[in-house]
Amino acid sequence: MPSDLGVGDSETVTLNVAPADNTTSATLTATTPGGTSSSVTVAGGALAEIPGSNPVEYTQTWTSTTPVTFTQAGRWVLRWVVTGTGGGAEDFERYVLPARTAGGPTWWPGRTQVAAYVPWLTVSLSKPGDQTYQGTFSDDTSPDGAVADRHIADAGALVAPLATVMPAALYELAGTVTALHAAASLAAAYARTDEDARRAENLLARAVTAYQRLTTAVDDAGVDADADEPILIANYPGCEPGYLFF
Structure with a gap:
């Protein structure tokens, strides 16, 4: 969804993966409006049991270890890629204003x-x-x-x-x-x-x-x-x- 972020704002980015297990791994890439991409270091949290699941399944939250700082105005793309259990890819857009x-x-x-x-x-x-x-x-x-x-x-x-x-x-x-x-x-x-x-x-x-x-x-x-x-x-x-x- 579009947002009213401004240049210089930062965001700690998270992704909830379900189902997840010990094979789950995630990466995050931030692409600027100018098309430059860079990897963002992320870490996975503890596996949490999904209530009511039978057989038992787990969810896991992945979080950027440092905030993503939006240094340019325009459309940014934050792309998560998950491998292992819960694998897939998802893009999140951020629209950044000059001010x-x-x-x-x-x-x-x-x-x-x-x-x-x-x-x-x-x-x-x-x-x-x-x-x-x-x-x-x-x-x-x-x-x-x-x-x-x-x-x-x-x-x-x-x-x-x-x-x-x-x-x-x-x-x-x-x-x-x-x-x-x-x-x-x-x-x-x-x-x-x-x-x-x-x-x-x-x-x-x-x-x-x-x-x-x-x-x-x-x-x-x-x-x-x-x-x-x-x-x-x-x-x-x-x-x-x-x-x-x-």
């Missing part, structure tokens, strides 16, 4: 959270014909990361009047509202087909609903939200230039 959106408050979403709503905009430009979604915005996507950041900042400005007075418990919801507005704006700006335009309209509808839920939550928390805060909709397909009022 959370620069200059914004902590509740602003990162590029990865926004990209989850518009995955078709994260196809790699450097791999023609490959329609694999990268799961984030970067110099290798259209829109690129800098453009995505500007849309996130614009969407954040819509929510900011509420966020200045809302309880911290609502920051996650504020981030979701911002991410939906940013995704709708990006989808509209980069719509190539009628279907893309419809996707943008649907995202905008979801963003409006989420904003209304946020204002209600702020009111329920005892904060007097400004019900006349305007939301500019001039740049969305299917909408006449003007404002929405909540």
Whole structure:
């Protein structure tokens, strides 16, 4: 699953193998967005009996002995290969941001959270014909990361009047509202087909609903939200230039 890891973050990687026994062995390889692979030292834990198994079977947890440090932005692949009992291979993806959106408050979403709503905009430009979604915005996507950041900042400005007075418990919801507005704006700006335009309209509808839920939550928390805060909709397909009022 995509994540909002940032460059410099580290993760201790684990894998549960079942069934497992004394013949089980595992290796871990980390591949950077640039394609460089390196082995990660791992160790297996004690065999643990699987409750209710008959005949008795065991599970075993393998763990990297040192954390994997994500030194580059983009898509990393962590590949486990297991031999012996429980043998097989499995890839885990990590999407690493250059940073959370620069200059914004902590509740602003990162590029990865926004990209989850518009995955078709994260196809790699450097791999023609490959329609694999990268799961984030970067110099290798259209829109690129800098453009995505500007849309996130614009969407954040819509929510900011509420966020200045809302309880911290609502920051996650504020981030979701911002991410939906940013995704709708990006989808509209980069719509190539009628279907893309419809996707943008649907995202905008979801963003409006989420904003209304946020204002209600702020009111329920005892904060007097400004019900006349305007939301500019001039740049969305299917909408006449003007404002929405909540």
